[in-house]
Amino acid sequence: MQAVILAAGEGSRLRPLTRSKPKALLPVANRPIIEYVIDALLENGIRDIVVVVGYRKEEVIRHLNRLEAPIQVVVQERQIGTADALRAAESEITDDFLVLPGDNYINAESIARIRKERNAMLVAEHPNPSNFGVVVIRNGIVREIIEKPEDAPTFTVSTGVYSFSPDVFSYLTTTEIPDALSAMIAAGRRIRAIPADDWQDAIYPWDLLKMNSRMLREITPEIRGTVDASVIRRGTVRIGAGTTIGPNTVICGPVAIGSNCNIGPSCVIMPDVSIGDGAVLEPFTYVADSLLMDDVTIGSHSRIVSAVFGRGCLLADHATTHPAANFIEIGSRVLKTKFGAVLGEGVQAAPFTTFKNCIAGNNVTIEEGKTVTGLIEDGTRVM
Numbered sequence: 001m002q003a004v005i006l007a008a009g010e011g012s013r014l015r016p017l018t019r020s021k022p023k024a025l026l027p028v029a030n031r032p033i034i035e036y037v038i039d040a041l042l043e044n045g046i047r048d049i050v051v052v053v054g055y056r057k058e059e060v061i062r063h064l065n066r067l068e069a070p071i072q073v074v075v076q077e078r079q080i081g082t083a084d085a086l087r088a089a090e091s092e093i094t095d096d097f098l099v100l101p102g103d104n105y106i107n108a109e110s111i112a113r114i115r116k117e118r119n120a121m122l123v124a125e126h127p128n129p130s131n132f133g134v135v136v137i138r139n140g141i142v143r144e145i146i147e148k149p150e151d152a153p154t155f156t157v158s159t160g161v162y163s164f165s166p167d168v169f170s171y172l173t174t175t176e177i178p179d180a181l182s183a184m185i186a187a188g189r190r191i192r193a194i195p196a197d198d199w200q201d202a203i204y205p206w207d208l209l210k211m212n213s214r215m216l217r218e219i220t221p222e223i224r225g226t227v228d229a230s231v232i233r234r235g236t237v238r239i240g241a242g243t244t245i246g247p248n249t250v251i252c253g254p255v256a257i258g259s260n261c262n263i264g265p266s267c268v269i270m271p272d273v274s275i276g277d278g279a280v281l282e283p284f285t286y287v288a289d290s291l292l293m294d295d296v297t298i299g300s301h302s303r304i305v306s307a308v309f310g311r312g313c314l315l316a317d318h319a320t321t322h323p324a325a326n327f328i329e330i331g332s333r334v335l336k337t338k339f340g341a342v343l344g345e346g347v348q349a350a351p352f353t354t355f356k357n358c359i360a361g362n363n364v365t366i367e368e369g370k371t372v373t374g375l376i377e378d379g380t381r382v383m
Contacts, residue, residue, distance in 0.1 A: 002098070003049050004052065004086060004093070005051045006085045007022065007053055008079055011024075016360075019345075019378070024060065027291075027293055036105050037101075037102055037104070039108075040107055046115070048070075050072045050093075051064060051072070052073075053075055055079055084172075084175050094166070099161065099164060101161070104199060106159065107197055107199075113197065118163060119165060121161070122196045123137070123194065129149075130151075132201075135156045135157060137154075137193045141190055141193065143185070144185070162181075206337055206342060209289060209290070209291060212272065216254035216272055219236055219256050224240055224243075228249070228264075236255075237251050239257045240257060241259050242259050243262070244262050247266070249265060250267075255269050266283050267283065269288075272288070273290050273291075278294050282298065284301045285301065286305075290340075293313075294312070297315065301318050302319040304320075305323055306321065307321040309347075315353065316350050319349055323338055326338075340355060341359075341360065347363070348366070358372045358376065360372065362379070364382065366382040370382050
């Protein structure tokens with residue numbers, strides 16, 4: 001069986017994190033999301049894999065070339081929808097095949113459930129169905145797909161994982177795959193709904209925290225760096241090569257720390273934290289339920305909770321992220337959510353900065369003693 005992974009899109013609702021990196025390459029538990037998709041396929045013995053790239057395609061191709069999996073790459077020249085992306089792979093398809101988004105987590109058991117079905121879609125229950133294609137099912141057969149409705153008739157949504165025969169290409173007449181499915185249903189074709197075993201998507205930046213927590217449950221313990229004898233470790237902890245953990249630091253897993261980091265002394269790292277390569281946590285810093293990407297520096301006496309930090313952020317001492325429930329505007333939607341902070345790449349904050357339910361764009365600079373909330377555009381200087 002073949003598989004087509006769609007990894008051409010940006011993931012615009014995840015900005016500012018996707019301004020410089022496609023969603024499929026965002027690290028979760030210190031691994032790009034697309035790697036979890038590829039692993040799930042390989043566990044099912046599916047090795048004929050086509051990846052459709054587009055947005056920042058050179059970066060995606062470089063990453064795929066470093067993997068041991070045999071992958072064929074095709075390019076979607078313009079990012080105008082999932083059906084157009086799938087059409088880009090048509091010349092590579094010779095058999096029944098799976099279609100999977102490269103920016104969602106899917107486990108091997110879910111793929112095992114759908115791979116034996118012909119013309120089927122993987123579905124899941126979701127508390128916020130209006131962010132997805134809502135699926136109406138009767139007796140296990142898809143009757144209707146409603147894209148992002150204001151008032152969803154059901155909590156069942158499409159995961160974006162499909163099993164198709166090659167004749168699906170004759171139905172790909174618009175830009176989106178759900179339109180093709182609706183055309184197939186109208187023509188009397190049966191589309192079977194298969195419940196997923198485990199699936200996660202990150203629609204908005206704070207959703208990465210939930211995905212990060214889920215994926216950290218899968219890590220294996222490994223200590224490759226230098227850990228002081230006084231360090232207390234509990235639970236599953238993974239520490240990369242070249243990393244130094246200073247005296248009197250406490251780490252409560254699941255926690256993943258990358259390579260060449262400098263942690264402590266006297267730091268506290270609580271569960272559900274991933275820290276990328278080259279990070280620095282200065283003394284007396286507390287981190288919980290957070291995703292820190294490569295080369296992040298956090299000054300001493302800081303408290304970081306429910307935060308996503310992009311590459312190269314530099315926070316001086318006494319930084320605080322304060323999770324708060326608030327309304328925030330993303331695109332044309334106003335959403336109520338609770339998190340501490342989402343920082344794009346290269347954010348710099350002076351001492352005693354407090355982030356409260358804040359999304360700060362790339363290269364934002366914040367002067368000393370400020371409390372910042374809401375959405376801050378790229379390149380802003382907060383004075």
